[in-house]
Amino acid sequence: MNSFTALDAVLLIPALAAGVLALIPGYRVSAAVNVLASLATLLASASLFLVRPADGLYLRVDDLSVVFIVLSAFVGFTTSVFSASYIAHEVEIGRLTPTRLRFYHAMYQVLMFAMNLALISGNIGLMWVAIELATLTTVLMVAIYRSHEALEAAWKYFILGSVGIALALFGTILVYVAARPVVGEGMAGMVWTTLVAKAGAFDPALLNLAFVFLMLGYGTKVGLVPLHAWLPDAHAEGPTPISAVLSGLLLNVALYAVLRFKMLLAANPRAVAPGPLMITMGLVSVIFAGFMLYRRRDIKRMFAYSSIEHMGIIVFAFGMGGPLANFAGLLHMTMHSLTKSAIFFSVGHIAQVKGSQKIADIRGLTVTHPVLGWTLVAGVFAISGLPPFGIFTSEFLVVSSTFARQPLLALPLVFGLIVALGALLMKVQGLAFGEPSPGSAPAKASYLPMFGHLALVLAAGVFFPPLITVWFQHVARLLG
Amino acid sequence: MSGLQFDIAHLLAGGLVLISLLMLYQDRLTALINVFAAQAITLSLSVAWQAFIQHAPHLYITAAIALVFKAMVIPIALHQIIKRLGVHREIDQVVGVGPTMLAGVGLVALSLAVMLRVTEASDRLGREDLAFALSVVLLGLLMMVTRRNAVGLVIGFMSLENGLVLAATGAKGMPLVVEISVAFSVLIAFIVIGIFLFRIRERFETVDVTALDRFRGERQ
Secondary structure, three states, X not given: OOOOOHHXXXXXXXXXXXXXXXXXXXXXXXXXXXXXXXXXXXXXXXHHHOOOOOOOOOEOOOHHHHHHHHHHHHHHHHHHXXXXXXHHHXXXXXXXXXXXXXXXXXXXXXXXXXXXXXXXXXXXXXXXXXXXXXXXXXXXXXXXXXXXXXXXXXXXXXXXXXXXXXXXXXXXXXXXXXXHHHHOOOHHHHEHHHHHHHHHHOOHHHHHHHHXXXXXXXXXXXXXXXXXXXXXXXXXXXXXXHHHHHHHHHHHHHHXXXXXXXXXXXXXXXXXXOHHHHHHHHHHHHHHHHHHHHHOOEHHHHHHHHHHHHHHHHHHHHHHOHHHHHHHHHHHHHHHHHHHHHHHHHHHXXXXXXXXXXXXXXXXXXXXXXXXXXXXXXXXXXXXXXXXXXXXXXXXXXXXXXXXXXXXXXXXXXXXXXXXXXXXXXXXXXXXXXXXXXXXXXXXXXXXXXXXXXXXXXXXXXXXXXXXXHHHHHHHHHHO | OOHXXXXXXXXXXXXXXXXXXXXXXXXXXXXXXXXXXXHXXXXXXXXXXXXXXXXXXXXXXXXXXXXXXXXXXXXXXXXXXXXXXXXXXXXXXXXXXXXHHHHHHHHHHHHHHHHHHHOOOOOHHHHHHHHHHHHHXXXXXXXXXXXXXXXXXXXXXXXXXXHHHHHXXXXXXXXXXXXXXXXXXXXXXXXXXXXXXXHHHHHHOOOEHHHHHHHOOOOO
């Protein structure tokens, strides 16, 4: 009980690193420390596959959370590598002062800490506190450039995000109220394992009401339409590493919370099925975001809308439920995190060499910056669901499993996917080909993170390791 | 639970809802801040009373936070801010008083209808508290929708949060209430006292949120 476990490590490493990074003045050193700390967190979280610490009142890890936490730690690590080269450029052009940089690195680790805490908390109250901390951290990160746009984005994100977590807290309280007559007063009424084990006896009406609040609350953080308004601004105006972390990780953490509560409702046969609500919000998000993609003029904003679309697909898949759709949802979530962060890595460097995020200012990338340009093309191909990338596999699974059970639901989904595909391919043509726009200075980019991510996505599309398949199938069955 | 204990708890919780309705039609920021302070005092009394009748001493901490932080520090800071920004005489209301009040009354009725129906199994005080708490939350949301001014928006959010604290303390024996109220206070402190209002004033020359919309990245 008192021995030090990997669970403590994934919390302590980022927390300590945040403290250390707040003190280090030089950005080269702090970027290196940031990378090292993220790597250590990754190793610690990977060890959770092998050694599973015992459940506590506050912390616990099961097969579902391991998937999320390893993915989170992995993208957190690669983003820290990307961040090192990105930040160097921002310091050179004077967009970030040393003080803000120190703040940035410390906040990066605080964010990692908060997300890890949310993922391994075995307690709905603690999970809420962790997600609140993650929101607060990202608000501060989005505002770091202090420009008009950044402040507006951060303000909007703060207001909508706070309302979201406030509603989620109300839902959390309702879950406790529903649990109290069965479980008894005190901490037991907030512990996952107890809640799920005894959910069958809870008052179904209260659980239903609680889920509506939780879905609205955490759904705001997932970025589901119509609660998405903060997401494009926050992605566009913050530093690009934060856009990558937001899209690749923070949305997943909120999704994880939704999934947990879905499992809770599924354990009570008299409660309403959460599926239809999730399916509806998912479909609306896919179709809305698909159309919004056509009108984007800002490259980061465009990929933020693409994130809304993909979160819609994932929520749709989990809403369908069943082993196959859940498997597809998990796979899609993994693939989306990897691909979207790879895209943001390349977009970050592209915006730096071109000195602009406007789509109109970026043309002919494959001519001036072949590596960046082709990486972006590959990333966009992957994210729009074209073979041979992994997203094709997962989207295919989502669609085919839907066709098998609810053919009518598959039609709007496929429609949304095609709309989004058209928009992305249209936009990437202008970005990557044609007469190059000014700004041909060579990029001092770190290509390793984006290549690594895209290689993984490609590998998953061509050959999916059976070990991971078995693991995902197992988790998909857990999700019910 | 004796009748008197219930009555006092009920009175205080109902008082929170009434003050929320009062806040809806305050069109001057100074008055709005004062009414918010009154709500925070009521909240702290309500929480302290819950701590007393539930024999839950940790709730006194939450009551103290409400009293010191929300009823004193925040209102004083907000008064300073609006004075410095020169908006303390400004009238701030997007929708008229009549429709807002009607909507507010409707929301209270809605939350009573919903909450009392789904909590039939719970104890009397718990369900009333939840129904009142939901009313305060919804009224807070309504206030956020009808205010244009950043200060009004923040006060709307804080009154929403008062409703959450009421719900959390009304749920008997709920753990982590203190931690949650601290987490919320940190959130509010960061925003109110700290960066945002000053920066927004500094950068945008106004705390009117509609002015922010001019800088939408989508428009050229």
